[in-house]
Amino acid sequence: MIQSIDRAAKILALLQGARRLGIGELAAGLQLPPSTVHGIVKSLQAHGLVVQEAVGNRYMLGPALLKLSSVYLDTLDVRARAMRWMHELSRRTGLASRLGVESFGEVILIHHDRRPDDTEQMPETGLTIPSHASAIGKVLLAYSDEHAADVLARPLRNLTADTLTDPDKLRSEFPLIRRDALATENEEAVIGESSMAAPIIDGHGEVVAAVAIVIPANEWPPADATANILRETARNISRELGARSWPPSV
Amino acid sequence: MIQSIDRAAKILALLQGARRLGIGELAAGLQLPPSTVHGIVKSLQAHGLVVQEAVGNRYMLGPALLKLSSVYLDTLDVRARAMRWMHELSRRTGLASRLGVESFGEVILIHHDRRPDDTEQMPETGLTIPSHASAIGKVLLAYSDEHAADVLARPLRNLTADTLTDPDKLRSEFPLIRRDALATENEEAVIGESSMAAPIIDGHGEVVAAVAIVIPANEWPPADATANILRETARNISRELGARSWPPSV
DNA sequence: GTGCACCATTCGACATTATCGAATGTAATT
DNA sequence: AATTACATTCGATAATGTCGAATGGTGCAC
Incomplete structure (x- = not known):
């Protein structure tokens, strides 16, 4: 199990439960330093898997997931x-x-x-x-x-x-x-x-x-x-x- | 950008285009050794983001994506x-x-x-x-x-x-x-x-x-x-x- | 039925890479 | 305007993922 991917998936799971979370809240949830979480979140964001809310700086799940799920259903x-x-x-x-x-x-x-x-x-x-x-x-x-x-x-x-x-x-x-x-x-x-x-x-x-x-x-x-x-x-x-x-x- | 997360996202994107791919095909798509790709895919699989087809050994997108997208829509x-x-x-x-x-x-x-x-x-x-x-x-x-x-x-x-x-x-x-x-x-x-x-x-x-x-x-x-x-x-x-x-x- | 070939999978040494703590920047609150 | 609470950036460190080689399994062909 690759550590950073495991952590990334856990971040997605946290956002699944809580809808909107800041870096600090995610860091608390994973018991990791905020800087570590930040790096992972930014990587997910680059691929549209999470997005930052327009106003404020919390993060939520992104539209890329919808596109992926649509293909999943098609398979x-x-x-x-x-x-x-x-x-x-x-x-x-x-x-x-x-x-x-x-x-x-x-x-x-x-x-x-x-x-x-x-x-x-x-x-x-x-x-x-x-x-x-x-x-x-x-x-x-x-x-x-x-x-x-x-x-x-x-x-x-x-x-x-x-x-x-x-x-x-x-x-x-x-x-x-x-x-x-x-x-x-x-x-x-x-x-x-x-x-x-x-x-x-x-x-x-x-x-x-x-x-x-x-x-x-x-x-x-x-x-x-x-x-x-x-x-x-x-x-x-x-x-x-x-x-x-x-x-x-x- | 965290390397392994970037690669994981690219794997999801490849599966989005091709529906069903083996490790070798994914490795060719990313120009990486099969063993590297295998590690990433198994990590994704552990979280339900990809699944292995029942018969054969190719991989496809997983149900976790559907659940995540459902929450995305709700947000x-x-x-x-x-x-x-x-x-x-x-x-x-x-x-x-x-x-x-x-x-x-x-x-x-x-x-x-x-x-x-x-x-x-x-x-x-x-x-x-x-x-x-x-x-x-x-x-x-x-x-x-x-x-x-x-x-x-x-x-x-x-x-x-x-x-x-x-x-x-x-x-x-x-x-x-x-x-x-x-x-x-x-x-x-x-x-x-x-x-x-x-x-x-x-x-x-x-x-x-x-x-x-x-x-x-x-x-x-x-x-x-x-x-x-x-x-x-x-x-x-x-x-x-x-x-x-x-x-x-x- | 047997052997072959292909592909996924496992393993361990190595060095690249993610990680973490400290410093900085930014925005909101009083 | 000052303070607080965040997110964010940066760079040194060693922990981590990566890769090549070896193994295992499965299906196909002969």
Whole structure:
């Protein structure tokens, strides 16, 4: 591990949490002399990875990250294949749909198709959500022992009154999730919002992502037809990725 | 400039262009020994900034970039203020709208509101477009001498038959753009697609972004009413940012 | 099925390079 | 106008990343 790159990445992570920080605050965060941090920040700035705020002298994340992330999304085969199926999913169910993958124990959303009404909705692509409190996360955990071991070893954060924070309770859902190829989450992450997810597998039979629909709590539970459309979507995407069979075998 | 960070950023830039590269290819691109590149790539990988493809041993950009970019977008005051006005703009005009800022001589789109029909549309946030071939770019050039000097000094790439590649022709549009607080682009970037943009200013009177509508070529030119709604949108966003007057003075 | 070739990866000596503390500059605050 | 709290610059030092050679692994061809 190259020291200065490690430090640079940690600076980006700090800015990710705090939005705007001065050299001194970053130096305190890394426990390094300000001059050292300054050199690293200036190097990042030269590449547009951080920018200095127009007024004041604190630093924040830079636009180069947006450009890089846009290319990252383009490299994802799952996403390209999933997009049209997800649009169809949202159209048929009238619900927002999400596509997520695992990254460092969390779920990161790599696509989002809005609910098909004309209300204003936040773009959710790029958001990260805790694995244990999302339907997508539960799917990914249920199909990967090592991922599950990783996540369930750490303490699970409480997001709402209904968040499952007991590893054993969570683990007990996994067999059912694998049986139905379907996971649910009922106001466990956000009050008033539930979701349901299904696994997506690639040509090697590996679960590489999960697709979900977001259901307002007052429409819970969804009709059987809705769940079937979701499963159908996951199967169609999987088939496009070269999967021979669906649901995935354990 | 710290050497290893500079090299790391260049590796990210190479992957941005080429999607998937092996250590050897990266080493050739940077003209460095493979072992040196390997050390840098592994450091980036440890932080999720790059990932190794599941099968094969090439590397590609990683999910950490997506998470970082998501936070970057959240830090942008303009974007937060612009979103609801842009949704209104798209609703009233029936057209897709875009919000862009300047970065390293290019335009980078920081928000996108889809056309309000149920067709499938690519999310465009994060895309970069050449300044000289976009309405947003023309606005940002027209209001910033130093930015214009920068961009127009370099050769201008041809994107369609109608792309303006002569710096003088482009420069001659600037007074009109400033007079009307409105720039247009007619199939100069993408065949079949035109656009029209207006400047957004902040509390200091600086042009910090531009908002645009995307117009199918067969609907060109747009009605005067459409242009007025666009200008109104830019004014409303500017006012929320603390601007005292609009259009911006030169 | 075996051997070959290519490429990623590991390792350790070396000197380049980042680091750090002190000095300087800058802007805001009283 | 003086003071404080920053960011920023500079140069000596040795810690650090770099590089070439050796190793390991994987896929392809014969």
